[in-house]
Amino acid sequence: MRAARCDRYGPPDVVTVCDVADPLPARGEVLVEIRAAAVNFPDVLTVADKYQVSVPAPFTPGSEFAGVVRAVGADVRSVEPGDAVMGSAMTGAFAELICVPASALTPKPDDLDWVSAAAFRVTYTTAYHALVTFGAMRAGDWVVVLGAAGGVGTAAVDVATRLGARVIACASSEERLAAATKLGAEVGVSYDSEDLKTRIKEITGGGAQVVIDPVGGKYAEPALRALAPGGTFVTVGYAAGEIPRIPLNLVLLKDLTIRGVELRTLAKRHPDAPAHAQQTLAALVAEGMKPLVSQVFGLDDVTGALTSLNDRTAVGKVVIALDGAC
Ligand SMILES: NC(=O)c1ccc[n+]([C@@H]2O[C@H](COP(=O)([O-])OP(=O)(O)OC[C@H]3O[C@@H](n4cnc5c(N)ncnc54)[C@H](OP(=O)(O)O)[C@@H]3O)[C@@H](O)[C@H]2O)c1
Structure with missing residues (x-):
């Protein structure tokens, strides 16, 4: 698969895009074909090794995505191949495929297109x-x-x-x-x-x-x-x-x-809070709420997407769209 790669820490232009092996879902994991991935400021910090949690290089940056379930590992019952989902992870979303624990996924609301769904959750x-x-x-x-x-x-x-x-x-x-x-x-x-x-x-x-x-x-x-x-x-x-x-x-x-x-x-310290948030946000999405997305980049221009947050020019959300996003 094609994936962004951070081999050494630094500004956004240290990130390259290359071919890497497809990931395989382990027990409890889900393999998702990514349609769109949103850029968040912590992605810029992780690439620069300035985030609260240091990620050992090399790694694929990207922490938020929407896509279609391609395969599930043993013991996964919450989703099945073909389901439209959105999810988050520490890293790995600026790629064609990602493996995440089933608990990291929620169903994609029908009211949000792929780009909006990728940009919504975080x-x-x-x-x-x-x-x-x-x-x-x-x-x-x-x-x-x-x-x-x-x-x-x-x-x-x-x-x-x-x-x-x-x-x-x-x-x-x-x-x-x-x-x-x-x-x-x-x-x-x-x-x-x-x-x-x-x-x-x-x-x-x-x-x-x-x-x-x-x-x-x-x-x-x-x-x-x-x-x-x-x-x-x-x-x-x-x-x-x-x-x-x-x-x-x-x-x-x-x-x-x-x-x-x-x-x-948050969920560990406030176990009831996520359900309240999900309920209220779902109701607002059904009324037409969706994120403001000002720029959409291709996977080959991950650097451009990260730079727009780093140089303070991004308005609302910046998204990386993959095949099938539109
Ligand atoms: N606590 C959490 O769970 C949580 C979750 C998500 C994000 N975050 C944090 O929230 C912050 C914002 O994230 P975001 O994804 O919304 O980022 P963003 O889209 O890049 O927004 C950050 C805003 O900060 C302002 N800013 C002021 N000085 C800046 C500087 N030197 N460099 C860049 N921006 C600067 C910019 O607006 P102006 O130019 O108009 O001032 C910019 O719009 C980040 O620190 C991120 O790590 C925390």
């Missing part, structure tokens, strides 16, 4: 848990979304708006904010040219109820300072490359809550 599930499971967001709340033009950001704007929140989208330029306002954000703040704390306070009157932060760096503290008393700050990731250090007196003075989301380990 960002929308992360956004749901950030907003609802940890952010305790309620209809009518002011919700600030940092990195609102990115993958997690656009999903958070979309879900929050559909659940009745009033969204303040924050991104690095007016063009990037336009994507978030199209998804329903009420106001946009261009955080590289406007004072984030002052603008959020002006817009909300008394401060926001929830901040969703997939960016970190210099943006986190002013956003936290713009929370109303009793508000919740949810840390999701550090795309800016710097983990912020927050003065704890800010938390004390306004009775704030800081929570963190980690999708990889």
Whole structure:
């Protein structure tokens, strides 16, 4: 099969595409023919060996996909050959075939095409848990979304708006904010040219109820300072490359809550949460919700796809489409 390959760590252009042996499903595993794979920021970090978990090279990057079951290993009863599925894995999705445990797959909703299905699960599930499971967001709340033009950001704007929140989208330029306002954000703040704390306070009157932060760096503290008393700050990731250090007196003075989301380990710590997320997201998909996909690349241009996230130009999701995706 054709597969992307990371033989040594580095920027996106260290990734090549070559022929490798087809994988075979072991007991409990499923072999999936990939139709489309989405790019997530952790893929860029894994290739650079800057992710929380180091993956030994060589490996095939890619952590999210949609496709058709080709074969199942012993003891697999949840799916059968021909089923349309979407799934996630630590690595291996930028390839024609992938083997994953059956538990890593869910059925592809009929309402999502291959490209949308590949781009849906990681960002929308992360956004749901950030907003609802940890952010305790309620209809009518002011919700600030940092990195609102990115993958997690656009999903958070979309879900929050559909659940009745009033969204303040924050991104690095007016063009990037336009994507978030199209998804329903009420106001946009261009955080590289406007004072984030002052603008959020002006817009909300008394401060926001929830901040969703997939960016970190210099943006986190002013956003936290713009929370109303009793508000919740949810840390999701550090795309800016710097983990912020927050003065704890800010938390004390306004009775704030800081929570963190980690999708990889969430089900272990919160066993009931995934079912709630799946139920709500499935209902929203049936009403027409689908991810904003701005660019689709071929497998031979994995480097281009990873670069668009690395150089901060991607809007919404970037997807790699394989044969049969369209
Ligand atoms: N906790 C979890 O379970 C979980 C799950 C998924 C993702 N994540 C994390 O969430 C973060 C966002 O992931 P994503 O897939 O949404 O990424 P993305 O699509 O690339 O979005 C990240 C956004 O961050 C902003 N940004 C600010 N400084 C940046 C920089 N130096 N380089 C790149 N982007 C920068 C960019 O928007 P502007 O240019 O408009 O500022 C960009 O749109 C990542 O850190 C990822 O690891 C965490």
